[in-house]
Amino acid sequence: MIGRLFLILVLLAVSLYVVKYIRTKLDETQKRIDKESDNENNDSNTTNQNTKKLMVKCQQCGLHIPEKEAIKQGDNIFCSLEHAKKEL
Numbered sequence: 001m002i003g004r005l006f007l008i009l010v011l012l013a014v015s016l017y018v019v020k021y022i023r024t025k026l027d028e029t030q031k032r033i034d035k036e037s038d039n040e041n042n043d044s045n046t047t048n049q050n051t052k053k054l055m056v057k058c059q060q061c062g063l064h065i066p067e068k069e070a071i072k073q074g075d076n077i078f079c080s081l082e083h084a085k086k087e088l
């Protein structure tokens with residue numbers, strides 16, 4: 001009789017534990033999904049900003065650099081002063 005009561009108590013404790021465990025897992029998954037969707041939004045924002053920047057190609061080494069950082073000599077575009085001098 002005592003053994004049976006003990007078994008019921010154990011089963012009750014286990015089922016309570018399982019329910020608690022599943023709830024915690026579900027919460028974690030939900031939080032992770034929220035976080036991931038936030039990251040995706042951030043990524044797409046950064047990509048948009050990058051594509052807005054105009055990239056130009058160095059005449060000397062072929063390196064692509066933002067137009068702002070490029071050295072321009074007439075129609076030629078260079079990544080650095082060194083490469084601009086080499087071309088001359």
Ligand SMILES: [Zn+2]
Pocket residue numbers: 058059060061062063078079080083
């Ligand atoms: Zn270069």
